[in-house]
Amino acid sequence: MAPEPFTIDVPQSKIDTLKTKLSLAEFPDELEAAGWDLGAPLADVKRLTKAWENYDWRAAEEKLNQIPQYHTDIEVDGFGKLDIHFVWQKSEVKNAIPLIFVHGWPGSFIECQHILPLLAQPGGPAFHIVAPSLPNFGFSERVKQRGFAAAQYAETCHKLMLQLGYNQYVTQGGDWGYLITRSMGLLYPNHVKASHVNMIGIDSAPTFRKNPILALQHAVTPYSEAENVGFERAKWFSKEGRGYNLEQSTKPQTLAYALHDSPVALLAWIYEKLHDWTDSYPWTDDQILEWVSIYQFSRAGPGAAHNIYYEVAHTKPGPGSILRETLKEYIPKVKLGLAFNPKELVVPPKIWGRALGDVVFESDNPSGGHFYATEKPEFLARDLRTMFGKGGGAYGVVKGLSGYDDTRARL
16 A cells, blocks of 8 residues: 555544533542642643533644645554554655654654654755654554564554655654664664664663773763752652553553543543643643544544553563663664753663763753653754754765755755
8 A cells, every 4th residue: 555645534423422521521529739749630630621622623633634644554564454644744855864753652643743844944954754653543553463562663663664765764752752763773773874862761870791981981970960850850750650651561451441431531641741741841721632632533542552561561582572671772873862851751861871872962951851842842853953964973874865955055
């Protein structure tokens, strides 16, 4: 199947059912002086529930459909064909760099919408941007068999890029996008030429056995004030913020009943993360409802996205599998860019991050959290244009594609 244009068009029956359920919602009490430490506040959830009941999804659809979208079949080994939905913004620049933007949970393809216009502006390297809905997310097909884990998500994204004619390309990702793009670099190093990540999944210092030079630097370099603050952020997340991960990694089906049947449960479950994982980002109600509606109206259903947590956590060693610990090791051949945000879920010291690969770019941001492309799209666009631009550490990394209109430059 060649890629075909895709238009979001949620059946009216689904919209009507959602509004009926919201109108019948019942809410629990909360303790006096309850705060965010107990979860999403009652007043917020009540307000958002009422706003969702009156939300104009058709207007949101019309806006989202202005983004160029497609779908195509991707054959995944052992799982058959999956119909994959994706954004595809093609540059007019002949030498544009193919870049795949991979989202995570509770994100979706809509996270790319803020960087698309920034990267389309003149004044830096140009990109062909591909942003898929991962299987089980958004408007991509559901996976019906067990065992669809890191290697399979990586295979899906890689084969999508090949089908679009991009034999060599670069990647960008955070959250599960970090793990998936790292997996792509491990499995397909002749195709993945560089990766930029905004979540840095390493939780220990380099060792003398594996990284003697970095280990020596670590031994003699004191942690900065920002790095010590980063340790506190990681400690908070480990102690107070990882409950969702344990549930989604162990019993995703049980959780799916609540999220599939109750839109208020889905709203509260995601809204909490939008608040806790950002750096005081001023969410509007419409932004929150657009975000949650993508899950409510997802092709696979609101609870299917959590299966990735279970499958990755239960991956066994063997041919064709990728263990999470493997991705904390040095991945050769793929040039690496790292974005350090103070309100990311884990904020390791820079020396730790350099143990992940050939680091050619780092950005040390004064603000920003987990949803980098939404919170700080101007920072992400700057990162990509600097890393892949002239003088950048990954300039010309894709053979024959500089990102610039070289013909015009010669004229």
